[in-house]
Amino acid sequence: MSYKLIVTDMDGTLLGSNHQVTDENKLALKKALEKGINVAVATGRMFDSAKSHTSFLGNKMPIISCNGALIQEAETGEVIYSNKMDSNVCLDIINILEKHNVFYQCCTSDTLMCKYNKEYLEKYKDIHDSMAKEINIVIKDDFTKDVLENDILKLIVSEENNSELLEKLKKDISKIADLEITSSWFNNIEIMNKDVNKGNAVSHIAKYLGIDKKDIIAFGDNYNDVSMLEYVGMGVAMGNADDFIKEKANYVTSINDESGVAKALYNLAGI
Known part of the structure; x- marks a missing residue:
């Protein structure tokens, strides 16, 4: 299937155990952008931390940070959505x-x-x-x-x-x-x-970009990713995820250290 948006968690997913994006994952996401597919990250990290690891994409992406409490354009810092606590x-x-x-x-x-x-x-x-x-x-x-x-x-x-x-x-x-x-x-x-989670954040980005949720593929490895994996058309759990997360996904890929994001994109999205 040809997806219109790829959303990926960072730690334990896009990043290897050395806390860096693997070379194969970089190549796959660059190819996705070249094909006109939107790419976004959804992380518990803060905006600047996420941005520092995704500069290889030329900052052409929205960043979901703090588990969905904040969404910003990477290139401009423009706030798409924010939900602060009392x-x-x-x-x-x-x-x-x-x-x-x-x-x-x-x-x-x-x-x-x-x-x-x-x-x-x-x-x-x-x-x-x-x-x-x-x-x-x-x-x-x-x-x-x-x-x-x-x-x-x-x-x-x-x-x-x-x-x-x-x-x-x-x-x-x-x-x-x-x-x-x-x-x-x-x-x-x-x-x-309440209701601040990655799934709701991805729904905001889908609306922002005019994309149907069935055309989104998302990757995650932990409990804060479940809402996102359940929301999108294709939820992919990492091989290093707990069984509970795998059960919530549509597909299970390789572990993060084996560039599981890239491998799933090759198999599922024709990257």
């Missing part, structure tokens, strides 16, 4: 997180605010150093003023060794307000406004 709701969530002493982050359109946690920051120093080259990172102990003065798009909670605590936090936070709570990795939960 400041007081954010503070209520942070109050719960503080009681459990977990590591958390608040995302704006251009800044990642990290709760100071020496152990966590030392463990993931390389990742934070890499991210600091792409986005503005602020590490501090109290976000109250920042939350009130900035538009928060997403909160991320990380807990390495206690999955039961993450489940408890989900339940406690869901009592505060009608929120969208998902996960992009085994050790985190991500919190946005």
